[in-house]
Amino acid sequence: MHRKRKIIALIAVALLLTACTYKQALVLARDAAVSNAAFEQALVVARNDGFIPDNTEYANLLKASKRIAQLDDAAVNAIMNQHDKVGAIAQIDQAIATLDDLTTSGLAAIKNHDRQTAIHAILLAVRGTLISAKALLS
């Protein structure tokens, strides 16, 4: 009898922890979406100010932001609808890889040092949030 109680308590605690993990991961995925929206808006402003003159490079930066949004959305769906940690981590990993590509090559398209630094900081915020979400789910 005593042993049964222990097992039930353990199951309850484990379920509680798992549910909390999902919720925290969702909050982080939402925060990553907010930062990515800020990144996308910063690109538009930098373009309007004439700091991203090349059309192809501008398009590539925008497409990267779009890809991050799609992957983040897929991660949210994996967490929310399927409780699929592995699937969510796979999406987050792809988003992080996209961010790393942007940081190493894409940001050179921004022809203003201050603006480039500011946009890099936004990308680091997105990356940090995604890394936290991944760590939580792992």
Add this chain to the structure above:
Amino acid sequence: MTVAEVLALIKLIEDLAPSGVGLVKSLIDRLTGVPEAQIAAIAHQINAGVIASVNAELAKLPPGA
């Protein structure tokens, strides 16, 4: 219970959790006051906004960019 038994049980619960976690989730929603579905909906809305905005910007560019 031995430590090995506890660890095995935790592993089993982790594997089974996706199907049994719904009840606990609704309990946490009640405790924290922010429904999980609402957080997911906001994230979806923001991501959809980014995608729409990017598509609008891309449409302004000349073909082949």
